[in-house]
Every structure is written in structure tokens, then in C-alpha cells.
Amino acid sequence: MSEIIRRDPRREWIARNRLHPDYASVITDMGGGAAVSEWLGPNGVMRKNPRAVGFIGPNGVKRIDRSGLQQGGQSAATTTAPQDSRRTVTIEDPTFLVAVVPDLTGGRLSGHDKDLLGLARRVADANAEQPGVVVAILFGEHKEDALGDAGIDRVVLLDDDVYAGFSPEARLAALSAVEREMAPRFWLLPDSPLGGADLGRRLALRLGERAATGVWQIEADHAAPLGWHCTTRGAAGSLDIQRPLPRVALALAECAEPVDETRHAAKLLMLTAPVPTTLSRIEDLGQVAVDPAGVALAEAEFILSGGNGIKEWDAFHHAAKVLGATEGASRVAVDDGFMARDRQVGATGTWVTARVYVAVGISGAIQHLQGIQRCDKVVAINLDPGCDIIKRADLAVIGDSTQILAALVAMVEQQRGGQRDAA
Amino acid sequence: MRPDLQQKQQGIDVAVLVSIGRHPTTGRARRAEQDARGLELALSMGAELPGTQISVLHAGSQDADSEAALRGYLGMGLESMTLLEQPEGSDAISTLADHLAATSPQLVITGARAERGEGSGLLPYALAEQLGWPLVNGLAAVETVENGVVTLLQALPRGQRRRLKVRLPAIISVDEAGPVARQSAFGPARRATFEVTATTPVADTELAQWHVAPARKRPKRLKIVKAASARDRFKAAASKAEGKGGQILTDVTPEQGAEAIYKLLKEEDVLR
Numbered sequence: 001m002s003e004i005i006r007r008d009p010r011r012e013w014i015a016r017n018r019l020h021p022d023y024a025s026v027i028t029d030m031g032g033g034a035a036v037s038e039w040l041g042p043n044g045v046m047r048k049n050p051r052a053v054g055f056i057g058p059n060g061v062k063r064i065d066r067s068g069l070q071q072g073g074q075s076a077a078t079t080t081a082p083q084d085s086r087r088t089v090t091i092e093d094p095t096f097l098v099a100v101v102p103d104l105t106g107g108r109l110s111g112h113d114k115d116l117l118g119l120a121r122r123v124a125d126a127n128a129e130q131p132g133v134v135v136a137i138l139f140g141e142h143k144e145d146a147l148g149d150a151g152i153d154r155v156v157l158l159d160d161d162v163y164a165g166f167s168p169e170a171r172l173a174a175l176s177a178v179e180r181e182m183a184p185r186f187w188l189l190p191d192s193p194l195g196g197a198d199l200g201r202r203l204a205l206r207l208g209e210r211a212a213t214g215v216w217q218i219e220a221d222h223a224a225p226l227g228w229h230c231t232t233r234g235a236a237g238s239l240d241i242q243r244p245l246p247r248v249a250l251a252l253a254e255c256a257e258p259v260d261e262t263r264h265a266a267k268l269l270m271l272t273a274p275v276p277t278t279l280s281r282i283e284d285l286g287q288v289a290v291d292p293a294g295v296a297l298a299e300a301e302f303i304l305s306g307g308n309g310i311k312e313w314d315a316f317h318h319a320a321k322v323l324g325a326t327e328g329a330s331r332v333a334v335d336d337g338f339m340a341r342d343r344q345v346g347a348t349g350t351w352v353t354a355r356v357y358v359a360v361g362i363s364g365a366i367q368h369l370q371g372i373q374r375c376d377k378v379v380a381i382n383l384d385p386g387c388d389i390i391k392r393a394d395l396a397v398i399g400d401s402t403q404i405l406a407a408l409v410a411m412v413e414q415q416r417g418g419q420r421d422a423a
Numbered sequence: 424m425r426p427d428l429q430q431k432q433q434g435i436d437v438a439v440l441v442s443i444g445r446h447p448t449t450g451r452a453r454r455a456e457q458d459a460r461g462l463e464l465a466l467s468m469g470a471e472l473p474g475t476q477i478s479v480l481h482a483g484s485q486d487a488d489s490e491a492a493l494r495g496y497l498g499m500g501l502e503s504m505t506l507l508e509q510p511e512g513s514d515a516i517s518t519l520a521d522h523l524a525a526t527s528p529q530l531v532i533t534g535a536r537a538e539r540g541e542g543s544g545l546l547p548y549a550l551a552e553q554l555g556w557p558l559v560n561g562l563a564a565v566e567t568v569e570n571g572v573v574t575l576l577q578a579l580p581r582g583q584r585r586r587l588k589v590r591l592p593a594i595i596s597v598d599e600a601g602p603v604a605r606q607s608a609f610g611p612a613r614r615a616t617f618e619v620t621a622t623t624p625v626a627d628t629e630l631a632q633w634h635v636a637p638a639r640k641r642p643k644r645l646k647i648v649k650a651a652s653a654r655d656r657f658k659a660a661a662s663k664a665e666g667k668g669g670q671i672l673t674d675v676t677p678e679q680g681a682e683a684i685y686k687l688l689k690e691e692d693v694l695r
Binding site for chain 2: 066106165166168169193197198201202204205206210211212213214216232233234235236237238239240241242243254257260281282283284285286287288289290294295296299300301302323324325355356358376377379381385390391392393394395396397398399400403404405406407408410411412415
């Protein structure tokens, strides 16, 4: 087809004149069968016909739905499906590399990781003529299906067993191997305890750099050796230190906006030489069983929370014990005296940050939903399929909570028993 | 602890590195919170393992203010501490590394980061790199010391603990997860003495070039809503949080429901 828009001045003239006898047929024609509300005018301006918008509602009143969700009788022609607005970016021959080592807590990019990747993108895309690529070095298996959406151009996957648990020496050896092969211009790590904060400081000392820690802002600065200036928090958060950005930087959360307009390639890279094995002087004996009841509710990882729908509290406590979950409760359960006040989840109780939150017999008052805003996965067990927590839940099971909990407990116990026999 | 186990354990030389802290509201000099926890850890180790030698080190200048702060550590039950004297603005890392290499303690305990100066938390890592010793951060407790191997509990986020075995000599750093420091007693603190050692100070020229200012408040992140239509913007501003694409199981037997939940718990790896 040619690019030139063929115009029919007569038809346009009729379309502008609502009183013309052929008006209705021309308008229908332009919309491809249905009435149009928008068309390109003679001067290249979009023309709108507000009378063609909307539909007649059940009470005979004209309604206009601008969300595009509801398919009204006449507005169908103008609604367009929400399309993916992300721009795909592929960088083939980069001038430099920005290496990022995300924490990857539980196999997923945390909010902190995404902020850090946003910062890395800022550094990499600063000069359009000399683009850099963001290389993510991931330890262990990940569960992300769209790494490119977070702004990653290249991925180095290191999912060997030696990197499991607390293995700073093996991880440091791997990062040193990456440094030897790729020589990235910057190393960015999250300044999060027991993640990037530890590994990043080790890496900085290994590379002989004086790392910038607690970075929360960077600005372009041509006087600086690497072209950037950063502001870091020092002295237990009481000082702002401005200094040139070194090669290794440990950034705080919210140091930059996460990437949300572009999609990157996330191409897999392989290390050519194998990572040299190191003799570790630190041996990880694994996690110690901690009494879940002793863990503070605000920082518990796995919470089993009970509400008004629970009839047998003994079974609930037993289930929490078997699952190894910290117990929580809704306000009703606390007010009725089934649970202690310090176990209350919600606006007036504790704002929890659990990775998995199982709500049993909780309908989900707005105060309760506020309290679980920062939970990753919410599982709801409830009798009422219409209650608010079902809308929030990632998995909702409609049914009798007592029976479902009993079945779950039986399943876990059976699985554990099987493992013990095998061992 | 069983008696036969205790007999095998012998005391070791522990060096505790302490710094001068800063009270978060008044800004006065005080004993640093994390370093005091580190010293508490060493003192409780000393009570459990007879024969443990505890030496406390501080690298810095000697004046009235810092002495008052350092006596806060001495009041926890020490008779003396070593002061490696160097002027303000000197690099403590080389001084401490030289001293530790010369005295060779088996275990070095430090706080995770200082409350004044740069406070980057790089010092324990720099010492570990220079001395070539293993380092463990975020320590919660020391369990046993046997035949040159120490068993530790490391604090993980969310109240979890991890058991580690580390070969001595080693450096361990303590943060808020460590044991709470005991109160400092005024009388013993006055009676305790300082052993002042002269050092060859190395000035920290890099830090002197940086621009240091009191921390200003970080801007709060704005919630940016990228919505095409007014209805989407209104929904983002007014409605309550809703999960996207949640799976709803209706008309299932309890076993099927439990199966689905079990699968999710396994995927998230929260069952132990």
C-alpha cells in the first residue's frame, strides 16, 4: 500500500455536515460498518463525533464508558485493546559493561534489585553514542520469567552447588573470574545486609577499590574520573558524603526508578574459562530451626493467620506448628480472645512483610488488607467467594477451612514421614 | 553444655576493635552500639571458656571527649585497653592491620560499621583482605570453640539463624543481631587504665577531599501512575490493592484445595 492517504473531499464534507441526508451512511462507511466517533480530518486533525460515543444504558440513559472495558453498542469501533507500550532495546556492540549482582532473594528480583538495575541503566544509557550494557550476574536458580523487563541486557548464570547458602569465598572467586574476562567499568550491588553489602565489600577490597557504600543519588560529572558523582550516606546515616563514583558502588533502596519503559534482551553469556575452585574456610552447616512463635510478626517469612471463620482453634495452632508458620490473627479473632493482641495483623496491629501469607477464615477488611500490603504471596481459605481477600489473594480456595487445613496438615506430615523413611 | 565437651574447649585470644560512637539525637560521643555488642559477645565467651584473653583495641586520638566515650567500654568489666594513638583523620586500617599481625589474636570481633566519619563498614573487610583471614558478618552468637575451629550462629533476615563453622584465626563482625551490651559501671571505668602505643599514622587523603555535609532528608518516592485513561488514574488513586490474576478454586474437595496450597508453599520454599 502507498503511504499517501487518499482523501475523498466530498465524503469528508458530508461527514462534517450532520444535516446532510447521506450523513449516517457516510459515517457508518468510514467506521468500517459501525458508527465512528473519531476520524482524521482534512487538515490532519483528529475529528470527534461525541454523539457516536456511548451506548444506551438499562434505564434509557446514555452512558459513556471511557475505560474501554465495557463493549457498548456503538463505541465498539473506537475501543482499542491495551497494547504493550514497552520499547524493545537490543544493544549489539557495547562500549562498556555495567555489572550488577542482584540479591535474588527467593529466586526473584526484589524491589531493591529493580531499583539498582534502574540505576545501572542510567549509567549505561547516559551517552547514546557509546551505549553500555547491563550484565546481571545471578547466583542460583531464578524464578523470573522476564529478566529483560527489569533492564538486563546480558545474563551470567552461575547455578552451581558451591554458591548455595553462605559461600562468600566461592562467589567472590566467580566475580573475580567475571572481572578478568569482561572487565566491567562499574560494579553495582545492593547495600542490603547479608546480600550485596557483604559480597560487594569483599569484591571492592579484592579489586583494590574504595567502594562507595550507601549510595542514594548519582549525577553526571565530567570532572570525575569515571564521569559520575555520587552522594552516599555515612556515619550511621547522619552524613551525606559527595564523592566521585568509584568502580564498585553499593546502593541503597530507591536509588533510582526501576525500568518500566523498555524491554531488553537478557541474552545469556557464558564464561569461557571455568571458575577456579577455592578452598573454603567457612563451612555452612545450614539453617537452624528457629521457633516460629518467637519470630516477630513484622519480620516473619511465613504467616498463618486466622480470623472469624475459624471454629477449631486447637486445629489451627496445630497446623501452624506442623507448617512451621508464625501465627497471626485478624482483629475479630483478637477481640474475641482467641489470640493475643501482639498477633494482630492490620492497620491497628502489625504491618507484616511475609513472603507467604495464608489467611484462613479472614474476609479481608480494608484495615487488614493494608496490613498485608507488602506480602508477596497471599493464600486465602474462605467460605465466601465474594469477599475482599479473594480479590487480593494469589491463590484462593473456597471451602471449609477446618477440612482444608486438616488435609494440608496430613499432606505435609505424610511428605515429611516419607522423607524421613528415605533418609 | 555437657562437661566432656567443655573440657575439650580451651580459651583463645580475642581482640575486640572498638570505636567512638555518636548519639543519634544529641550527637555526643558515646560507646558505639555495635562495638559494645561485640565486646559483650567477647565477655560472654570469656565467662564460658576459662582462659580466654580479651584485649580491646582502639585506634584514634587521645583527648577528653574520646576518653569519656572509651571508658564506656572499660566499665563493662575490663581492666585496661590498648590505645593506638594517631591524630584525627588518619587511616585506622593500616595501623590496626599492623598491630593485629604483630600480636596475632585468634579471633577479632568488630562492629559492622562506625557511627562517625565515613562509616562505610569496609574496615573488617579490609583487615580480612590484608591479613588473609576469613570473615563472617552479622553474627548472633558464638557456640563452641574447638581445636582451632569456631562454630557460630549468623543472623539472617526475618529472625532466622544459620550455623557456620570457621577456621581460626578469623574476623567476625557484629550488628544489631548481636547480644545486647551490658550496662557500663562508672567506678570500674574510672579505675581502668589505657595502654597508649605510638604508631606511624597514615593520613586519609581521599576522605579529606570529599564533600561532607549533614544528611538531608531523602526525597520520598512518588507513586507514578502511567495510565492512558482517566478511569485508570482514578482507580490507581482511589481503589484498594488487588492482586492480579489470582487463581480461585471453587467446588473442590478439601484434598484438592490442600494440594494446591501445598504446591504453592513448596514453590515458595517456606516449608522446612
